[in-house]
Amino acid sequence: MDEAGITWTTNKHRNRYYKSTFENITEDRRAKIMDVAISEFAARGYNATNINVIAKKAGISIGSMYSYFESKEALFLTIVDEGFHLLETAINEVSAESEDIFDIFEKLLIYSRNYAINYPEMNQIYLDLTTQGLSSLSAKLSKQMESITAKFYYESLKAAKQKGIVRYDLDERLASFYLDNLIIMFQFSFTSDYYKERMKIFLGTDVIEDEDKIIKGLMDFVKKAMLP
Amino acid sequence: MDEAGITWTTNKHRNRYYKSTFENITEDRRAKIMDVAISEFAARGYNATNINVIAKKAGISIGSMYSYFESKEALFLTIVDEGFHLLETAINEVSAESEDIFDIFEKLLIYSRNYAINYPEMNQIYLDLTTQGLSSLSAKLSKQMESITAKFYYESLKAAKQKGIVRYDLDERLASFYLDNLIIMFQFSFTSDYYKERMKIFLGTDVIEDEDKIIKGLMDFVKKAMLP
Secondary structure, three states, X not given: OOOOOOOOOOOOOOOOOOOHHHHOOOHHHHHHHHHHHHHHHHHHOOOOOOHHHHHHHHOOOHHHHHHXXXXXXXXXXXXXXXXXXXXXXXXXXXXXXXXXXXXXXXXHHHHHHHHHHHOHHHHHHHHHHOOHHHHHHHHHHHHHHHHHHHHHHHHHHHHHHHOOOOOOOOOHHHHHHHHHHHHXXXXXXXXXXXXXXXXXXXXXXXXXXXXXXXXXXXXXXXXXXXXX | OOOOOOOOOOOOOOOOOOOHHHHOOOHHHHHHHHHHHHHHHHHHOOOOOOHHHHHHHOOOOHHHHHHHOOOHHHHHHHHHXXXXXXXXXXXXXXXXXXXXXXXXXXXXHHHHHHHHHHXXXXXXXXXXXXXXXXXXXXXXXXXXXXXXXXXXXXXXXXXXXXXXXXXXXXXXXXXXXXXXXHHHHHHHOOOOHHHHHHHHHHHHHHHHOOHHHHHHHHHXXXXXXXXX
């Protein structure tokens, strides 16, 4: 595990953006490179990050860096692919453990808060990914990251409707979109300084220290919106 | 009006981040500089934008640029201040025209969609502003941009509660936060390629062409969540 709490094994991903040489170095060295890269991308954003600076801070030559990754983009995509893998794992866990759509929504809220707190830099990278500065990669990455979530909500809502847990006139696609919008903004509220400050302004310091109250209030809001 | 559709007058703002020399040049020249700056910041993000490139593209010397703006930050804050002014104007208009909190919410939804479509680059800059790459300016900018919205929601919800329009047990601060989260994500969905693609994935191409349906569905969702 590196400082970001992520194990960089090389066999779990669908996509492989690094060169095979990256598999041949020690785990420590791999972790060091990824750790520095995550910090740099998180702090500066993709466009302002320099792969030479990452190599230097990781204590490797730029030649070695390019022997592992073809480009800054390939290095970045290796990190994003790890984020995708974390998301996929989380959704599978929540799916296996949950009773119904409200149970799923609450577990996802708690998970997204914990994820934002445990992996702040991965979350900051996700936030950066949504900006127009990353537009060259947007279509591909949005499809990869969002399809799995959209499908999961849609199917959970469809099942809930069949069981009569949510109102019959609720549109599954629209409701999926609204629910995920609420989760994303909740997650971002623990991710960047801007959103942390914003949450403090909206809720006051007393409420933001009581995260259960924010989650309980949101569960209540969503239940009233969707119950039959 | 420059291409971004914004008139750069110099007397409407609370804060002045440019030097007084910027007031002495022709409106055309001022518009050209701001237009190029907005495009650059929107496309690359703050950290990757180079003030020398902006000067060159605007057809002025870097010496002239620094005679108008002390730094890249000052130039950026001049643009953000214009965004703040647009937000303030919108809230005042919506406030004067609206009957109750649901009317306000619907008008803000429509406004935020129109704003995102009419000023795509200003919206892309706002999105960039929320990322961790801008953390050096976050506390100040978040307070400036978000306080006015938070106060407006809070007071509208308080009034609605007193009139019995929303349920008595609704927490005004929590509800303000959830409502604004829904509006921000709706606005972002028309702002960056990532979010546009995401909306397409969640809703399908048939629904995203029917924006009224998305707004109507959201009004329905929020009313059911908040009505007595």
